[in-house]
Structure formats: C-alpha cells, structure tokens
Amino acid sequence: MELDELYDYCSSRPYATSGFPFDENLMTFQVxxxxxxxxxxxxxxxxxxNIILKCEPQLATELREEYEDITYxxxxxxxxxxxxYLRGRFTPDQIKEWIDHSYDLVYDTLSRKELIQLGKTRL
Known part of the structure; x- marks a missing residue:
C-alpha cells in the first residue's frame, strides 16, 4: 500500500482524525x-x-513470530x-485487517462520555 492509500483507509474509519501532535514527521490517526x-x-x-499499529498482546507476539517484517x-x-514494515510481503487486505484490529481495540476503550462527544448518540 502507498502512503496515500494508508492515509485514506485510516481516515475512513468512523470518527477517525489525523494529525501531527508530536512533530511534523509523525502522522497519527486517532479515534x-x-x-x-x-x-x-x-x-x-x-x-x-512502515506503520505502527496497536495490537492485542497475544496476537502481537504471534505476528512477530510469524513475520520477520513485523516487529515491536x-x-x-x-x-x-x-x-x-511494508516491503511488499503483505496484501492490502492483511494491512487493512491489522488497521481495523488496531482501530477496534482503541474504539472499544472509549467511555460513554467520549462516544457522546464523538457524536455517537445511540449507545
């Protein structure tokens, strides 16, 4: 996947935002x-x-053991x-699956108040 494709996909997650909160070199995607x-x-x-993604700990370990292009x-x-590391070994579907997993992990930790602030009115 190219940078613009990653940007578009990450940005397309519900309520996702992007920015550079730390410096002009590190783009983050947040919910x-x-x-x-x-x-x-x-x-x-x-x-x-490369892209850095949140991952459930057991799955994170399994992915690192299975793929040399996935590290801590x-x-x-x-x-x-x-x-x-995106060196052509992973399909776009695999990358999207891992992005979705990361997004879901973070989204699922949001409090009721945070969900309401996002505009999600049906809880």
Whole structure:
C-alpha cells in the first residue's frame, strides 16, 4: 500500500482524525483522541515504509513470530504495539485487517462520555 492509500483507509474509519501532535514527521490517526496508528513520514520518504499499529498482546507476539517484517512498536509499549514494515510481503487486505484490529481495540476503550462527544448518540 502507498502512503496515500494508508492515509485514506485510516481516515475512513468512523470518527477517525489525523494529525501531527508530536512533530511534523509523525502522522497519527486517532479515534476519540486516542491513537490507533502512526506513520513516520520522514522514514517513509527515505524508503523505510512502515506503520505502527496497536495490537492485542497475544496476537502481537504471534505476528512477530510469524513475520520477520513485523516487529515491536518503535518507541511504543512493546506489548501492545507492532511496527509493520511494508516491503511488499503483505496484501492490502492483511494491512487493512491489522488497521481495523488496531482501530477496534482503541474504539472499544472509549467511555460513554467520549462516544457522546464523538457524536455517537445511540449507545
């Protein structure tokens, strides 16, 4: 997947927002103010194409053991985050599945108040 495709897909998740809260190099995708994906744009531009995604701990370990292009989350809690290197070994469907998993993990932690602030009126 290309950077614009990742951006479009992450941004298309319900209530998702994107921005650069830390610096101009780290693009984040959030739901309810909580990060579910990150892309280091400066690394991407240098050819180190990766996305950092939240992951259920057991699945995170299994993915790291199965795929050499998935490692612990760079600068993140290694138990809950994976860095997925996009070197052509994963299909767009796999990447989207992992983005959805990350999004769902974060969305499911939102409180009733946070959901109401997002505009979700039916709980």
């Amino acid at each position: 309810g103010g909580k990060i579910f994906a990150m892309i280091a744009v400066h690394f991407w531009e240098q050819g180190d194409r 989350g760079y600068t993140m809690n290694k138990k809950h985050w994976n860095t997925v």
